[in-house]
Amino acid sequence: MPQPGTALDGEIAKFDALAARWWDPAGPMRPLHAMNPLRTGWIAERLARQHGRDPAARYALAGLTVLDVGCGAGLAAEALARHGAQVTGLDAAGEALEAARAHAAAGGLNIAYREGQPEDLPEGEAFDAVVALEVIEHVGDRAAFLAALARAAKPGGLVFLSTLNRTPRSFLMAKVGAEYLLRLLPVGTHDWKMFVTPGELGTGLRAAGLGVADITGMAMDPLTGRWRATRDVGVNYLVMARAA
Template identity: 80%
Template sequence: MPQAGTMLGAEIAKFDALAARWWDPDGPMKPLHRMNPLRTGWIAERLASHHGRDASAPDALAGLTLLDVGCGAGLASEALARRGAAVTGLDAAGGALQAARSHAAAAGLPITYREGLPEDLPPEAGFDAVIALEVIEHVADRDAFLAALARAAKPGGLVFLSTLNRTPRSFLMAKLGAEYLLRMLPIGTHDWKMFVTPSELGTGLRGAGLAVADIAGMTMDALTGRWHASRDVAVNYILMARKP
């Protein structure tokens, strides 16, 4: 499959093929299910704080607009919608979006799902926050992708990304370990050469007119399978940037 804008066609097809099992907590997306509370909690805390709100309140994000780029079947979209955010999920994988719409409807969550790419959004889109979680390591044109995220955010808005660092440890743990040894992910899920270092991501974000404001490692406890924020960014990390 050819390239589709900033996205690689083969990457879109890869995740579209997993649509039917996306919401199975013990299926091929099990790592994302385990990671999701950390990712969305980290985002919600900083987004609420940015707007002077109590992050612990059930509706801490009420009235705030959020764009989830590469939303898949909606794991992060639903978690943030439950905190009150008005969420728009965007993905180029039609099958995953069908699963997202069905799951949100069954849960009674008013999430808007659109098929497409961030560069196709109108200039006036303007979201309070834009997130792209475990997406940038699958894109064809990283700079164009980051520029599209920046355009989608309002002035003063926040942009959040989570991804994988390109280090020897990430090759051993996230590629060989997760895909081949533990079979936590389908083989071929990741291309280690496309992993992104924090320095590279920071440079790209600055080039898109954004200022990096916070970063944390995401670390899994091998005994419990739970994820927590840490200072160790050698494998997984999450980052927040601000738009002037």
């Protein structure tokens, strides 16, 4: 998670504490493991098409630069690297980054992991795509965070975010159900009041100079545990925006 300025110390500590079990598919991050193929597949397809690539090609993102903000221990970063992208992972949780570096090295993946926050990136450093998955609902200054994402994208580049809508249904499913009833996430992972509606996110993106280009809901099949794209954005959703 990003650090003070855009983030909160308590959020950083929360995710650092999960570092040792981040890559355990049956551990506290198992919902992200289950969700990751949908999130990164959706992103890779749109990024490939943006650059005239065949999304079905093995290394469809070869040569494209991607910044993964709030990368944690690297679930999305590794998936995008396996599509051929040159990935930089950025996070303020140092212990999570150590887990990310170790896991990438064991898998033979060349991912540049940095400790920090997006507003501290060097002036002029920009990427073909900027990704922030399940991050914005943990930051302290949403406008500053979105502005930093926009600055990190090349002109015409893409910015992707996934987050949770602030609805009664998301409170029941993502907070009460996931944390207290089903124990899919550690209690206290989310603060429902910090969830972001699509309208709020769209307004924030436009204020940062980004135009919303695509949106999809994400839903889990309770029988298989697999995630799929859906028109329903009432709980989890993904957004693609384009820099000017």
